[in-house]
Amino acid sequence: MLPHPNASLKKQVYDRISYLGTASKADLLNDFALTSSSMTRLLDEMSSQGLIIASGLGTSKGGRKPILFQCNPAYRYLFGLEISRIHSSLGLYDMHFNLLSMTRWTMDDSMTPPLLADHVADCARALLAEHGISPGSVLGMGIGAVGPLNSERGIILEPEHFPAASWTNVPICEMLKERLDLPVKLDNGANCALIGEHRALKSSNYQHILYVHAGTTIRFAMISGGHIVRGASGAEGALGQMIIQTNGPRLHGKGNYGALEAFVSVPALEERVRTQLKIGRSSVLAEISPERVTFASLTEALGHGDKLVTEQFTESSAYLGIGLANLINTLHPECVVLGGPLIRAHQLVFDTSVEVARKNTYPSPENSPFFTQGQLKEEAVATGAAIMLLNDWYVE
Template sequence: MMPHSNSSIKKQVYDRISYLGTVSKADLLNDFSLTSSSMTRLLDEMSSQGLIIVSGLGSSTGGRKPILFQTNPKYRYIFGLEISRIYSTLGLYDMHLNALSLTRWKMDVNMTPELLVDHVTKGARGFLSEHGILSGDVLGIGIGAVGPLDQKKGIILEPELFPAPSWTNVPICEMLEESLGIPAKLDNGANTALIGEHWVLRTENIQHALYVHAGVTIRSAMMSSGQILRGAVDTEGAVGQMIIQTDGPRLRGKGNYGALEAFVSMPSLEERVRTQLKIGRNSLLSGHSPDQVNFATLVDALSQGDPLVTEQFKETAAYLGIGLANLINALHPEYVILGGPLVSAHQLVFDISLEIAKKNTYHYPEYSPVFTQGVLTDEAVATGAAIMMLQEWEGN
């Protein structure tokens, strides 16, 4: 039975209906220590408020068919915002987390925090106008951003490798609350991506899940007993500092020697290919100036089967597998979700990283986590940010 107080019981019942999708009163009585008449009164009150709606009748077990309830998708609306180093994404969602509208901006050298807030404000107002929604019907905006962060204060602290300057000590929640006039909540993007993927897979009742995002750096999040694990500080990018070769290189002259991110990241992959081209290796990219080679050109060459680029992607994937094995051996997840531009570049990255991870997982195959690229993929961070906002909503 779930504990409850009078002030919170309605929100708990609402969250349970939201989580299960469609429920009968009997389903809810299994979860809450309320009398049948008290539950009926509560459901009537929630129906009259428009929080929940009747969605049909269940199958009969001999008596009258039970009434089925679900949350009202149009009761309120939520924005979810991803702030990444490559692009940022804004989504408008209903209470069932259906994406009503999505837009994306490239994070180039001109995209300062002030300009992004301006884009988000105009984009959000455009969405509301398009769907005929009043700003008073919006719960707020959830933000999943590159860390490190001060989550409670809503500040992006000192993230590295943003193309534009001035992404330091950015009070992003305060800026968006002021421009949009709605509440804002912040978490790191790895956490919100995992929240999003876990929500989509909620019928599978996954308790322990690991999310790893491989892109400009390596970012990760972990869930245990259905809750995001939080340390003393926000360190979503710390997994990239895992040492996998004690006398190895450093990425851009920073961080640990032989760190995972020095082998598995877009900058390290670009650098390795440039080095090979400079010493005269044959490739589809041989006609390019090595310094002009970037991740987009590498993905294009990979799709054309270029042997040199394919070899370097395979090496990156193998090192990712080593990092995954280390995390899996320490954390023992039942579900491992891999995301990010490096993983989505080509199926071989996912396949090779899994092969290597499995070979180095203790007690495999008796212990065998499920590996997936997720369901939401590129929309996981923004969707999860909206879900975070919904979960922290007081239910009024």
């Protein structure tokens, strides 16, 4: 990934060193139109600021071994926050994006926006105290949240399916900035997850990656040419409205008929299993009221090999594969990362959806992407949010 052309020169060099992990002056001169003496002065200045540190010597190509530089992991620290419908999490990271600590909590019907903001602030202070880090050493907090959003204004607009009330037009960045006195930046969770996974997969040098999150809704993000592809709106969940069966059902009487979310999402899966239980299907879940069936109980039953639940997960996974094939045939990614609660529920989900996607992808050598559940998994959104914040950090 080459530096962003609009960033300051120092920030571009910093970002390049950060991406490479370690870099010599010669490595950097390959990427920047600077003289050797100008690069030396810049690296000396960055070293004196504590932005970068020497990390050893590289391999000699004739003459002295070159000094290798890396970003100083302890120069500052970053928070990454995921706000989702089922669980949310807060991570504390150093400048190498090493996770120092993470806390995770359930988003129940009591978790209103003010309560969440208070909880995040309390958790952030506790994490800093745990590691002996002063608040002044923190660059800020990145947030990856369920959309739709107004990222520029830092507002969560009108997300659906939150257990608690009042999640409409929430100025989440302002709320957290007031409580923590830190810069706060917002983007949608799918973008953040992809930013995190893209960095984790950097050794593969993928430039075109598709990320699909299957959970309460179906969300996706795309990197092309090494950069996030952004549309005119923050409606990351629009993928769930892809029509895969013209005479199909609607989810809870909303959206398109036969939309992907009516077959694949967590609410759709819960609803189908409840219906099957009501008509008398045999299952370990038959001992409880159908209305008390939740995604947690479904994943537990799936782990025990329950026939009904396995059948329904398999069906959802197959429909997800159809949706993936449609995306792959349109976008032609090199790599497809699958994440979210539905994917993490059981290996069956990943394997079935990938198998169906491959069978329905237009055959060509260039249209056979690598499928993965990613490296970061549950940490992807929070980690990507921290990376997003650092990407926009201005180095003086």
